[in-house]
Amino acid sequence: MEKQKINMHLQCPMPKLDFDIITLGHGSGGLLTNKLLESGVFELLKNPMLDQHHDGATFTLDGPLAFSTDSYVVSPIFFPGGNIGDLAINGTVNDLAMCGAMPKYLSLAFILEEGLTMKEFWEVLVTIKFAAEKAGVQIVTGDTKVVERGKGDKIFINTSGIGVVHHKAQINKARVKPGDKIILSGAIATHGVAILSIRQGLEFESDIATDSTNLNHTVASLLDVFGEKIHLLHDPTRGGVAAVLNEMARDTNLGVDLKENALPVHDVVASACELLGLDPLYVANEGVFLAVVDPEIADAFLEMLRKDQNGTYAAMVGTVTDAHPRQVLMQSGIGGKRVVNMPIGEQLPRIC
């Protein structure tokens, strides 16, 4: 991971500028804004549509489309394995992928806090460039605003995206049926614990890095093979797996049976959760999705997913049921049963 970072900088060195911090003027829309954008921002994210420097982007796309938006306010903005930049790209790319769509175009809007160093901004931009390239999406329009010091938290980012729905995709909650299998594409809670490990006051030594990545290629290849047999896709970000499954149970009037022993959690993440008093089911994920699939393809789906670079730790974790509507139950590791509820708010570390 470290090596990859160094390479990025060699390829995209920060341009020589006559300013080293962002000031209010950089968001004024005037000369300073142009100076900021033309200092290398446009060059870095270059594509024919962005190069027009117009008020918006115009383009043609065929077929049913998916449209999604998300805002990114993570603190701190740099964390083990990534920063707010790749989260902002991967997050919206993955939201589109969860709709069964292949993401094409993204908008990128910054709210910068006065005083942000150009060095930090550049590092985020370079990360955005590489994340967009990896996902195969183009940033075609954008915006930059600057707020007074103390009115923001370094950088807030909003990205919106448009994608073309895969011709075989029929992702819809209404298609979830009793007997469907629930598959997690990777180990859970990794991202949330990576962020917590460097949050002020909670720092602990670990080498847990975020697993944030784009999932669109993985999802597209699964859709190619399994098409309409994939009933639902979700990325369990904030609120974790527990929130997503409870939402599904509520909206479908069906229940979920989970198996605690089947949940993929890296040992080091599980240990950190034990220490902090957190339940991995409620911790945020980034590079992980949850699929609800027809039972007849479940094994083949899992086998194919495990061969994908984003699916090494994929596991079948549960089944949809009509036995207890709107309720998520989990068989505990020792064979007992418990309810997995909707998270209330942020999980707070326990006292002892």
Place this chain on the structure above:
Amino acid sequence: MKFMNEYRDQAVVEQYLGEIAKAATRPWTIMEVCGGQTHSLVKNGILQMLPENVRMVHGPGCPVCVTPLHQIDKAVYLAEEKGVIMCSYGDMLRVPGSKRSLLESKAAGADVRILYSPLEAVNIARDNPGREVVFFAVGFETTAPANALSVLHAHRTGVANYSILASHVLVPPAIAAVMNDEESNIQAFLAAGHVCTIMGVSEYEPLADAFKIPLVVTGFEPVDLVQGILMAVRQLEKGEHKMENQYSRVVRPEGNPEARKVIEAVFEISDREWRGIGNIPMSGYEVRAEYAAYDANRKFEVDIEKVPESAECIAGLVLKGIKKPHECPQFGKKCTPQMPLGAPMVSSEGACAAYYHFSQVMS
């Protein structure tokens, strides 16, 4: 995780459960003292796996739950009116005071910070010499050494703008209070393993003798709990009343003498009010006079009214094991983790929260 997974082994748990079923010929009521044990029992589904004649009731060992309303109001007041940097363990933040919780104070602009270690609060004080920093030092004997150490550390390093708002409670007087309650029907206790890691087991032998009850010092993992329950049931069946140590892989008979020295240096035993239960004599720690400069109770003048508890909350009965959480008429109705009437519905160690989050009594 290696050393944890072996205490979460289904086959071992089932074996112990089988032995409990064989051993228990009559109905027995056992209280687990610690909220951590309550959560483990509910979260792992152990309560439903026990034979019907072995009934677990949940004890007062949730430090956040028994922190008096007035202390929370005081913390909120210090954060909002005195402009201190109020540091606390995360658990404490959501517990409602009479007007608001520390989390709401934070949202309203007070400087409230979640920490894992009080030593971090001393660092914050060192880095902010112009401001007062207070650590809300709640907990049983388990967290007392770290809280005491923070006072010693501030004293040694000359950090004068640091103090603790101590609200420490002790387990043995709580067990005695539960047993002395007329309504109590407890026949045996699982004592809190982590508290004994610090304090050792010597305080528990006299309790077992005085009340003629089996007392098993027990850990927190499923295998620990079912083994502890089996040890208690076997004593009950034989008519014995001994102190036994199930958690011997962690708890030494003498506890941790170094940690106790630190506690004794900074704290002295005093009467203490327990939220929902009332005053229990000699059941808490307060800062010794020689460290008064680090005692937020002495350092700041706090002029706030003492507000009575919600009349609808039966936390006291729940904490003494007389009522189960779902036997409260307000459980899951007027009282939920989003809108709690009392602390046991909020804390990650509270019995009401455990039932609300993990138990099927909600359905």
